[in-house]
Amino acid sequence: MAGDLIDSLCMENDSKIIFLILDGLGGMQVDNAGESELGTAKTPNMDKLVAENTCGLMIPVEHGITPGSGPGHFGLFGYDPVEANIGRGVLSASGLEFKLTERDVAARVNLATLDSSGNVSDRRAGRIATDENKRICQKLRENVRLSDGVEFFLDTEKEHRALLVVRGDGLGGTINDTDPQLLGVPPLKPEGADAASQKTTRYLMEFLDQAKKILADEPQGNMLLLRGIAKHRRYPTLYERFKLNAYAIANYPMYRGISRLVGMDIAPVSQNLSTQIDELENSWDKYSFFFMHIKETDACGEDGNFEGKVAAIEETDALLPRITKMNPDALIITGDHSTPAAMRAHSWHPIPVALASKLARRDPVKEFSENACLGGGLGMFESKNLMNLALAHAGKLAKFGA
Amino acid sequence: MAGDLIDSLCMENDSKIIFLILDGLGGMQVDNAGESELGTAKTPNMDKLVAENTCGLMIPVEHGITPGSGPGHFGLFGYDPVEANIGRGVLSASGLEFKLTERDVAARVNLATLDSSGNVSDRRAGRIATDENKRICQKLRENVRLSDGVEFFLDTEKEHRALLVVRGDGLGGTINDTDPQLLGVPPLKPEGADAASQKTTRYLMEFLDQAKKILADEPQGNMLLLRGIAKHRRYPTLYERFKLNAYAIANYPMYRGISRLVGMDIAPVSQNLSTQIDELENSWDKYSFFFMHIKETDACGEDGNFEGKVAAIEETDALLPRITKMNPDALIITGDHSTPAAMRAHSWHPIPVALASKLARRDPVKEFSENACLGGGLGMFESKNLMNLALAHAGKLAKFGA
Numbered sequence: 061m062a063g064d065l066i067d068s069l070c071m072e073n074d075s076k077i078i079f080l081i082l083d084g085l086g087g088m089q090v091d092n093a094g095e096s097e098l099g100t101a102k103t104p105n106m107d108k109l110v111a112e113n114t115c116g117l118m119i120p121v122e123h124g125i126t127p128g129s130g131p132g133h134f135g136l137f138g139y140d141p142v143e144a145n146i147g148r149g150v151l152s153a154s155g156l157e158f159k160l161t162e163r164d165v166a167a168r169v170n171l172a173t174l175d176s177s178g179n180v181s182d183r184r185a186g187r188i189a190t191d192e193n194k195r196i197c198q199k200l201r202e203n204v205r206l207s208d209g210v211e212f213f214l215d216t217e218k219e220h221r222a223l224l225v226v227r228g229d230g231l232g233g234t235i236n237d238t239d240p241q242l243l244g245v246p247p248l249k250p251e252g253a254d255a256a257s258q259k260t261t262r263y264l265m266e267f268l269d270q271a272k273k274i275l276a277d278e279p280q281g282n283m284l285l286l287r288g289i290a291k292h293r294r295y296p297t298l299y300e301r302f303k304l305n306a307y308a309i310a311n312y313p314m315y316r317g318i319s320r321l322v323g324m325d326i327a328p329v330s331q332n333l334s335t336q337i338d339e340l341e342n343s344w345d346k347y348s349f350f351f352m353h354i355k356e357t358d359a360c361g362e363d364g365n366f367e368g369k370v371a372a373i374e375e376t377d378a379l380l381p382r383i384t385k386m387n388p389d390a391l392i393i394t395g396d397h398s399t400p401a402a403m404r405a406h407s408w409h410p411i412p413v414a415l416a417s418k419l420a421r422r423d424p425v426k427e428f429s430e431n432a433c434l435g436g437g438l439g440m441f442e443s444k445n446l447m448n449l450a451l452a453h454a455g456k457l458a459k460f461g462a
Numbered sequence: 463m464a465g466d467l468i469d470s471l472c473m474e475n476d477s478k479i480i481f482l483i484l485d486g487l488g489g490m491q492v493d494n495a496g497e498s499e500l501g502t503a504k505t506p507n508m509d510k511l512v513a514e515n516t517c518g519l520m521i522p523v524e525h526g527i528t529p530g531s532g533p534g535h536f537g538l539f540g541y542d543p544v545e546a547n548i549g550r551g552v553l554s555a556s557g558l559e560f561k562l563t564e565r566d567v568a569a570r571v572n573l574a575t576l577d578s579s580g581n582v583s584d585r586r587a588g589r590i591a592t593d594e595n596k597r598i599c600q601k602l603r604e605n606v607r608l609s610d611g612v613e614f615f616l617d618t619e620k621e622h623r624a625l626l627v628v629r630g631d632g633l634g635g636t637i638n639d640t641d642p643q644l645l646g647v648p649p650l651k652p653e654g655a656d657a658a659s660q661k662t663t664r665y666l667m668e669f670l671d672q673a674k675k676i677l678a679d680e681p682q683g684n685m686l687l688l689r690g691i692a693k694h695r696r697y698p699t700l701y702e703r704f705k706l707n708a709y710a711i712a713n714y715p716m717y718r719g720i721s722r723l724v725g726m727d728i729a730p731v732s733q734n735l736s737t738q739i740d741e742l743e744n745s746w747d748k749y750s751f752f753f754m755h756i757k758e759t760d761a762c763g764e765d766g767n768f769e770g771k772v773a774a775i776e777e778t779d780a781l782l783p784r785i786t787k788m789n790p791d792a793l794i795i796t797g798d799h800s801t802p803a804a805m806r807a808h809s810w811h812p813i814p815v816a817l818a819s820k821l822a823r824r825d826p827v828k829e830f831s832e833n834a835c836l837g838g839g840l841g842m843f844e845s846k847n848l849m850n851l852a853l854a855h856a857g858k859l860a861k862f863g864a
Contacts, residue, residue: 448526
């Protein structure tokens with residue numbers, strides 16, 4: 061985990077930090093003309109906040125690296141995004157509120173369809189209905205039996221997606237995906253990179269061999285492909301590291317899952333940002349750190365919907381006064397990575413950061429955009445430093461050394 | 463120690479480097495209005511120097527970390543401030559010109575007063591007079607005897623403060639403070655974190671038990687509280703690392719102490735900056751590196767005296783031509799950390815840096831202030847890189863690699 065130094069300096073007190081995270085906030089021009097999404101959006105409230113405070117640009121992970129949501133958020137929360145990186149299976153389990161134990165290995169499952177020769181003909185089983193997924197999982201739970209008293213758990217997510225957890229002693233999780241990512245070839249065999257992981261693959265093969273027989277008469281979803289296999293690991297919590305009582309106001313399973321992994325309490329799912337802010341107001345006295353997550357900016361970026369992303373930013377800006385009215389000691393507005401609509405994908409481009417605090421050194425920047433933030437007082441820094449800056453500006457760090 | 467690479471490239475030659483350190487130079491606006499102290503000060507000479515050379519901003523230690531004077535200065539001198547950090551006991555010893563050996567463990571002492579139940583009633587013995595301190599230290603030197611031939615040294619600093627050094631074989635220094643930082647409770651027992659440190663605590667307990675009896679009839683200062691206990695360590699010197707013959711023109715014991723630890727010769731105490739510059743002129747031919755330290759900026763910052771800090775900066779600016787007239791190959795003007803008057807304390811905010819050299823790449827910045835330096839050619843960098851830049855601009859670094 062980044063920064064034993066910072067951990068050793070943290071002080072528990074009543075000051076409040078808010079991270080307002082617009083997922084995929086960073087963007088860029090389209091067809092080499094015009095401004096980015098944030099540069100285009102009318103954001104009078106964010107502009108005022110920047111003009112009275114400070115800003116900068118944040119590099120997710122390191123120069124040129126495009127992070128997934130996992131590393132993107134671990135960085136935001138002050139964890140070294142490389143060291144903290146973990147298989148998607150564990151994130152899925154956490155997002156489903158499945159309580160993993162130290163004996164567990166988790167995998168994401170795709171229900172898939174094999175042809176009569178055993179080759180993959182549909183990697184998502186025709187995006188099978190969720191109810192069908194549930195029926196198939198139920199059938200497997202009733203009929204698969206692993207040896208040596210090893211347990212398994214199989215939970216439906218949505219459509220073709222599910223979660224498989226194998227629980228036993230001495231299991232490792234360094235195992236390849238069985239999804240070949242191609243059609244017309246058979247699923248890959250799971251292979252373990254070490255003795256503990258090879259032990260796991262024996263039980264995975266038992267599971268898959270039995271499943272193949274049990275599902276043989278299913279027209280769709282007659283096989284399972286495993287991805288993101290990973291052993292559970294326990295992260296030091298935000299309280300253990302930074303003395304933060306943290307609350308996640310996030311609606312999507314992935315972000316709720318990561319928040320849970322770092323020890324946050326999780327708010328009930330809200331309908332929209334307005335009800336998320338209701339939750340912020342109602343829980344204000346109980347926590348010292350609030351993570352508010354907005355997905356719309358990233359979703360529009362991924363869809364190549366420039367105008368939609370602009371609108372999502374403007375809608376957030378319109379509600380910002382309700383957040384600043386809470387008078388947090390440090391308010392940070394940023395993203396976990398860039399998702400330029402022009403790229404329809406996550407990217408490595410630095411993310412604009414606004415930081416409001418009574419202890420912010422005011423810089424000359426007057427508006428919130430990627431290019432304006434180039435002149436900001438925070439300079440350009442890696443995301444793992446963001447939490448340091450938040451803690452410092454909220455008066456939660458002791459002096460280092462005599 | 464940071465940077466084996468840089469060490470391996472250093473060349474000894476006649477070029478001269480001056481570090482003009484205004485302690486706590488960085489500042490900020492007050493009540494969210496106006497400029498910082500440096501932004502407010504009229505500094506025509508520094509502005510001219512920046513306009514003709516280059517500048518930037520320096521992060522002491524790392525983002526968000528507020529350093530004490532120790533890490534602040536180790537960073538300036540090219541030492542990793544985290545790795546080089548050391549207990550205040552050793553800094554105090556060095557500041558008192560006590561020559562520690564490899565067999566020594568040093569502690570800062572507060573003379574304190576215990577009540578009849580043995581609880582601390584005054585952690586500073588009523589800020590006892592220095593002469594009384596001397597009398598008490600003398601009494602202890604004459605009467606305390608440690609076993610196993612272990613020696614001790616007890617030297618008065620000022621008022622209630624003193625230095626205790628224990629000298630013996632195989633002593634460790636990872637030991638808690640005995641100062642409970644509270645009244646109405648007894649002093650804490652020193653406890654060692656490892657076998658060598660536990661050996662030290664046996665002698666510290668002998669010392670404290672005997673001292674308690676010997677001082678029993680003292681109305682004030684009938685006990686000693688120990689703080690910042692640390693084993694001596696030898697730092698590679700600036701000559702060993704960078705081939706610099708270094709001279710510290712600094713008046714406060716703390717900074718003289720750190721300078722001595724990294725192998726500088728130490729100038730006699732001067733009355734003011736003008737006499738410090740006399741010393742610079744007089745010693746010019748004998749050294750290749752000059753550390754000039756100005757305390758007033760930090761002292762005013764700590765007192766919340768914005769105008770005083772502005773005045774201290776302006777006084778330094780007025781004398782700058784005498785320094786530039788010496789024609790150093792590299793002149794750096796900066797601080798060891800920020801001390802905004804608005805915060806009355808050290809802070810983590812980046813420190814403005816001016817660098818003058820014939821080899822400086824001229825940037826567009828025309829004045830010396832935190833905000834102007836945001837556009838400087840040196841960008842934003844951690845303090846441990848400052849010495850690299852100084853050595854490079856003074857032509858003291860060989861090319862790396864073929």
